[in-house]
Amino acid sequence: MYDTKKICMVGAFATGKTSLVTRYVHSIFSEKYQTTVGVKIDKKTVDIQDHKLNFILWDIHGEDEFQKIRMSYLRGSAGYLLVVDSTRRNTLEKAFDIQTRVEAAIGKVPFILVLNKEDMTDEWEIEKTDIDAVVNKGWTMIKTSAKNGLGVEEVFQTLAKQILDK
Structure with missing residues (x-):
């Protein structure tokens, strides 16, 4: 028996939302940048704690000064x-x-702050104090790299666990 769960990918423009979904669902990474127009939907089954969750992944266009996320x-x-x-x-x-x-x-639902581009740490602008601020909010934070796959499976597994424990 599958339990279907809608999961949204949100964030600023060009943060790697589509690349994370593509890495997770299809195990691939492309250097070619693709702008998401509106929303792109994928699905993947997650096995966790003797449950099968059918994730419907909504990859929502990035937010920038011209375009806000449609709530x-x-x-x-x-x-x-x-x-x-x-x-x-x-x-x-x-x-x-x-x-x-x-x-x-939508109220308080489980979420994870994803610090993407872990493969480019020499170019990071996020400081330890920024990370401490996130931790102090009580948020779950995971570092990922859509390029090499680091942390990608962990992000979705952790979110699935939070959803089941809710």
Whole structure:
């Protein structure tokens, strides 16, 4: 028996949301940048704690100064991944704003702050103090690399566990 759960990928423009989904669902990474227009939907079954969860992954277009996330896309979400490009500090600041608006729209549901681009640590703009601020909020945070796959499976497994434990 499968339990279907809607999971949204949210964050600023060009943080790696689509690359994380592609890595997770298809085990591939492409250097070619693809802008998500609107929303792209994928699915993958997650086995966790003797449960099979059918994740419907909503990869929502990145937010920038011209385009805000449509909060209607979030309706019915069991959880979400808040994706940050660790080489661009402003994407973390944007993530704090997005999280506040997502919670106002759909309430408190499990989410994980994803610090993406772990393979580029020499270019990171996220400081230890920034990470401490996230930890102090009580948020779950996981470092990932869509490019080499580091932490990708862990992010989805952790979110699945949080959803089951809710």
